[in-house]
Amino acid sequence: MCDLMKASPQLAFNVDMKARSMFMLSLILVIGALPLMLAGRGQFNEAFRAWHSGDKELFRQFARRGDWFIFPAWTLAAGGVACLFASYRRREPAWRWIVLILLGFILLFGLAPA
Numbered sequence: 632m633c634d635l636m637k638a639s640p641q642l643a644f645n646v647d648m649k650a651r652s653m654f655m656l657s658l659i660l661v662i663g664a665l666p667l668m669l670a671g672r673g674q675f676n677e678a679f680r681a682w683h684s685g686d687k688e689l690f691r692q693f694a695r696r697g698d699w700f701i702f703p704a705w706t707l708a709a710g711g712v713a714c715l716f717a718s719y720r721r722r723e724p725a726w727r728w729i730v731l732i733l734l735g736f737i738l739l740f741g742l743a744p745a
Contacts, residue, residue: 650723650724651718651723651724652723653715653717653721653723654715654718654725657710657711657713657714657715657718657730658729658730658733660707660710661708661711661730661734661737663707664703664704664705664737665733665736665740667700667701667703667704667707668700668704668708668737669740671698671699671700671701672697672701672740673697674697675694678690678692678693678694678697704741705741708734708741715730715731
């Protein structure tokens with residue numbers, strides 16, 4: 632097997648990526664959740680501006696749009712945490728701290744007051 636990997640570097644790359652599949656999936660899910668969270672926060676900021684200007688119908692529209700961004704972001708982040716845990720249990724060789732930092736940003740943007 633070792634001779635085969637020396638002969639084919641592409642095969643070695645495929646074996647390495649297969650060994651990190653859960654980590655890569657968690658990274659993709661968390662990176663996908665971050666822009667959704669930021670977009671939802673932007674919609675909520677617009678909703679609060681509409682509230683303070685007195686336009687209640689516009690407030691409801693922006694708040695509903697914010698919900699459409701925030702709830703899927705939390706779902707993706709939870710999926711990222713589950714995949715990260717699976718990566719840890721499989722003892723995959725990966726830098727898990729990258730995903731933890733991105734999850735920290737998601738928690739910061741998701742739980743901070745507007």
